[in-house]
Amino acid sequence: MNEHYPIKRGWRPIPESDRRYKLFEEVYSYAKSIDVIPDNVEKPLLFEVTSSWNCGFCSCQKRSRRIYPCICLNECLRSIGDDKMRNLIVHEFAHACVPEEVHGPKWYAVANDIGKKWGYIADDKETDEEIIKLMQQNKKRYEVYCQCSHEYFMYRNIFVREPQKFTCPMCKTPLKSRVVQYKGGEKDDE
């Protein structure tokens, strides 16, 4: 059954002994008890990921009418308290329940139904200062450069990911890229 889930290389499964998994179980069983999980939605798998941009995300795959969700949590937020972590999980889990619309009215309704038990009010953007700060510190910057040492600084994009596909207009050699500010894990998964 695991092969139906859209698991990507570099995602690390969060073990059941991890407090994030326990928070997820808490959210999941409460959502079940109030009957907001559609029948065709399988139980999500939980992963830790490295990402410069997302606090977390939910990736769903549809296989013969069933939905297989993966909830991914940014490793840079590992230290946030239980309440904030649970809110994040509620937010992402609501995406699993409403995969057809992102941050639409149905998503808000489900996220609020689940979250109100813990005082979470659904929001489509992050407002917590601690989380914003952690995400800011985590953002990596890259340098794209070439033989003639023209340098360009940028966040992760196509030039950073596949620099060899491009050549410098001056020296005509393939570009290269490297991280110039590095405060995350080993890999990026966007």
Ligand SMILES: [Zn+2]
């Ligand atoms: Zn969202």
Ligand SMILES: [Zn+2]
């Ligand atoms: Zn050059």
